[in-house]
Amino acid sequence: MKFVFIAFGLLSAIALAATTAFTTLLAPIEADLSEVPVGTVNPESSVERTVPSESSPVEEEDKPVTETAEKDGAAQPERGPDNRSPLQPTPVTPAPPPVSQDSDSAEDDSDDSSSGSSSPASLPGVVRNLSVTPGRGQAVLAWTAPSSNGGAAITDYVVEQSTDDTTWTVFSDGTSAITTATVTSLTNGTTYYFRVKATNSVGSGSPTASVSSDLLVTPAAPTGLSITETSRSTAELSWTAPADDGGESVDDYRIQQSTDGSSWTTLTDGVSASTTATVSSLVGGNTYYFRVAAINSEGTGADVSDSIAWTVTPAAPTGLSITAGDGEVTLSWSAPMDDGGATIIDYSIQQSTDGETWTTLNDGVSTSRSATVSSLSNGTTYYFRVAAENAEGTGPYTASGSATPTP
Secondary structure, eight states: OHHHHHHHHHHHHHHHHHHHHHHHHHHHHHHHHHTSOTTOBOTTOSOBOOOOOTTSOOOTTHHHHHHHHHHTTOOOOOOOTTOOOTTSOOOOOOOOOOOOOSOHHHHHHHHHHHHTOOOOOOOOOOOEEEEEEEETTEEEEEEEOOSOOTTSOOOEEEEEEESSSSSOEEOOOOSOOOSEEEEOSOOTTSOEEEEEEEEOSSOBOOOOOOEEEOOOOOOOOOEEEEEEEOSSSOEEEEEEOOSOOTTSOOOEEEEEEESSSSSOEEOOOOSOOOSEEEEOOOOTTEEEEEEEEEEETTEEEEEEEEEEEEOOOOOOOEEEEEEEOSSOEEEEEEOOSOOTTSOOOEEEEEEESSSSSOEEOOOOSOOOSEEEEOSOOTTOOEEEEEEEEETTEEEEEOOOEEEOOOO
């Protein structure tokens, strides 16, 4: 029994120590609560709290511990100002932290975050790397899209041109997001300025810095090339100057010749802006091709070409021999070395009594290389000459020879 009493005393001492520690922890809270009138609401809290009065009965759970402590002669724990047992504090719900109303920006940020909305689109940036390549009556522009499209897709590029870098005209090329444009209806030799700006759903951005070009190019091709035979081995070429000189005056023409239309030889004829030229050393039977190109300070332009089948009259026969007889002479000769590129179809024979006035003999058509001329007067000197004929006509005559018929 004594043992039981000692154990009970130890338990009472432990309970008293726990009660003291718990009271110490709750002292600040109870001090706050002691200042709140019974049945009122803390303005900083949404929880209504009621503090029991001194006449409120002590909960039955407190009694066994208190009675046991009194029986053991232990000191009763000190009660709080509201006469509540320190072992049963009134539960307190902490007030929620106040909502900050410092600025509108925080509210705006919250709205943006919760809605997931993006920033509004703006004008696109400046187009990059604008370049110009001159052409004949036109300029080809190329560029790179701006680094920023402003948050909206680029739908078009506006191309502007100027002749003074001050007054600008929009080149009408439709709506397109491609990064090249060909500006047409320009005049070679005139300085043009160009600039480009990108467009999206908001509008057009700032233009690029301008780029310029004088549109100087090589000349256009000459026109109207013609080839005229001037002799059995020479021809005259003539043409019309190009309508477009490329913005620079034409100071020479390049003339080339070929016999197959593939391999070309440039003729050496000096530097001249003349629109005629003579070519030589042509041989009948060949087809000759010629082409002519104009040259200015930018270089050699395009060619105009023409060809001619070089079929000319035959060369003169050779080896004319004349033998006199009684009232007649016998003629013989050799075929010409050059038939002019066409078959010989006849020989023309002429006679004279003075070597100046000539009469063509009517001996029919024949390719025979001999003939007998009769009905001549004995004792009279006669002069004779022979020429070959082909489809191009009658070639040159041989040197004349003479003979005097005798009985």
